[in-house]
Amino acid sequence: MFIDPHVHSKEISRCSEISVEELIDAKKAAGYDGAILTNHWQAWYYSPENLKDFLKEFVSAYERGKKYADERGFTLMFGVEVTINDPSYSDWLLYGMTEEKLLSAPDLPRFNQVQLYDYCHKNDVFLVQAHPYRTPIVPLDPAYMDGVEINCHPNHGDLARREKVEAFAAKHALVLTCGVDYHAKTMDIEAGMIVPDDIKTAVDFAKHLRLGVTTIKIRDEIVKYEK
Numbered sequence: 314m315f316i317d318p319h320v321h322s323k324e325i326s327r328c329s330e331i332s333v334e335e336l337i338d339a340k341k342a343a344g345y346d347g348a349i350l351t352n353h354w355q356a357w358y359y360s361p362e363n364l365k366d367f368l369k370e371f372v373s374a375y376e377r378g379k380k381y382a383d384e385r386g387f388t389l390m391f392g393v394e395v396t397i398n399d400p401s402y403s404d405w406l407l408y409g410m411t412e413e414k415l416l417s418a419p420d421l422p423r424f425n426q427v428q429l430y431d432y433c434h435k436n437d438v439f440l441v442q443a444h445p446y447r448t449p450i451v452p453l454d455p456a457y458m459d460g461v462e463i464n465c466h467p468n469h470g471d472l473a474r475r476e477k478v479e480a481f482a483a484k485h486a487l488v489l490t491c492g493v494d495y496h497a498k499t500m501d502i503e504a505g506m507i508v509p510d511d512i513k514t515a516v517d518f519a520k521h522l523r524l525g526v527t528t529i530k531i532r533d534e535i536v537k538y539e540k
């Protein structure tokens with residue numbers, strides 16, 4: 314099964330140009346079997362007292378997409394991309410987060426890296442630093458993450474930093490993931506991961522990542538990594 318584990322829709326992600334339905338149609342047309350909807354969870358999207366309302370909206374955007382995807386034989390899984398500012402600005406993909414867990418989660422964008430990692434571990438969530446070399450981002454403490462991402466966003470030059478990400482993962486025994494960070498139909502690069510066919514939810518995907526062997530696909534190239 315070919316999936317893009319890093320996609321954004323505009324109901325929640327303010328930088329995305331596409332609705333969740335357009336996203337599903339575009340990905341399906343491009344030959345993907347599934348995707349993980351990792352909309353942004355950014356502190357500036359809501360005020361702390363409105364956290365619960367924001368999280369409800371977040372879940373309903375996914376549920377709307379999931380229904381549309383199910384009707385079309387496309388596997389849309391639930392995910393989150395949390396942005397934190399401590400110790401520095403960084404984006405984190407949370408795999409294995411369920412809708413229920415999200416609705417009762419604390420205000421994660423106000424956590425630091427260690428607190429975020431601790432939350433993920435207590436809740437069976439696999440924590441991946443997204444595009445760890447995208448300027449001005451730097452890879453943070455490898456002791457408090459499970460993986461790092463080779464990002465294929467065509468506008469940020471992330472693919473050129475692929476070798477640095479591979480070296481960082483190898484040095485610190487981290488799992489490698491690969492996603493497009495899809496925000497618009499113009500981002501038509503074919504990249505993502507090849508995963509077993511029985512992966513139906515992000516909880517299954519997190520279990521798969523914990524095995525430490527991942528297969529990524531970037532255009533015609535397929536590479537298997539072992540942590």
Ligand SMILES: [Zn+2]
Nearest residue numbers: 321326328329
């Ligand atoms: Zn974005």
Ligand SMILES: [Zn+2]
Nearest residue numbers: 319321394494
């Ligand atoms: Zn993203």
